[in-house]
Amino acid sequence: MAIRSRLLAPALALLLAIPLLAVAHQARPAPYGDHLTVPRTAPARVPHATPRLRTHGTALQAHDPRTGALRWRYAREGRRPLTSLHARGDVITLWDDGLVTATDGRTVRWHRALPAPGDWLPAHGGTGVLRPLGHGMLAVVTPRRVAAYRVADGDLRWVLPARDGCAFRPERAVHHSKTLVVAQPCPQAAWTAQLVALDDLGRIVPGRVRPRLEHPNPEKVLAQPR
Template identity: 80%
Template sequence: MAIRFRLPAPLLALLAVIPLLTVAHHARPAPYGDHLTVSRTAPARVPHAAPRLRTEGAAVRAHDPRTGALRWRYTRDGRRPLTSLHARGDVITLWDDGLVTATDGRTVRWHRALPAPGDWLPDHGGTGVLRLLGHGMLAVVTPYRIAAYRIADGDLRWGLPASDGCAFQPRRAVHHARTLVVAQPCPHAAWTAQLVALDDLGRIVPRRRPLGTEPRDEDGPGRGRPRIEHPNPEKVLAQPR
């Protein structure tokens, strides 16, 4: 004699909904509109061999530097890449909506949004905005602020606002040895205040206190809030450690 088990009605309803939830999960749009397509025919990754980047329309394409074969293609819905650069095995890209992304060619590892990009990005473009600093740091230079991010995880390490009535000019930034020099035109200011020298620790001034996040007990070593430097450090100098 067969024994029949009858499931409670609420459980039956839940079992009927699970497949629908699974379909809905897979149908969700990718975060930030990301679409990273890795070529199946691309050769194996070669350590320290940076891909050759091409920006074609709405896509960033990475090609093998030896064979020219396509490694991967990265797009975002309705967005256009402005500029890209290589950084410690990653490709950092600035998009026309002010989003900065990092991908290792397998996943898009982090996203960071720039402040008020609509006020300056359409006119300035992306030239000079992304700048590499030493020790795995990325400087993002905008007219209003320079921010430094850790390339490994996109963590904001420090920020430097422009002086009152002044603006940084990303196009007029140059590297000298390990120093990044950025133009900051200021009316009625001495020429020394119109050039800002930076490295991975922040602005280079006498007896400076390095920027970066200040640790807090609850966060553990190396964690905490990013420090924001005074825009006129030549007038307000922190005491040496």
């Protein structure tokens, strides 16, 4: 009888601990302070129907383009969204702490942090920072560098640093056909050196040949400043 009691005591303790462990798991703070909510009354998803994005307070909201009904709401604790764009079914958002996120309205699929955002983001804001490059690629333009990420998984594909003594101007970047042209003002430099042409593979230079297979080398590429 004593042996049975000694065996039952740990088993009962384990059974009592399981609900407590479940509650503790649910009470854990979401990574990066994410709060993505989908209303029960959210309309059914329609293929190729791009939701309308709207910033409401400190949250980003997606609304049905036909009815205006709320599809989902995404917020981060203590943060606010600066700018967002659609990219291959995802919504890419830049936040005021320099974090870039991607959500499909069901989950937040990836997070990427910009280097030293406090040096420029508070004064600049998010104008022009997020730029689609085509072929499922996203450019994040900051004064010190341009980085390209694969939208599907947030994988960093290449980085182009600004020239010494120069800085990129995200708000002055423009798209021309499939090319992103970014201003890079440099003192005493020819105007041609102050414009940088980019696409999903990186900097466009004379004589560059586009490979038949996109991004055949899975390793990250550090583009040389020019």
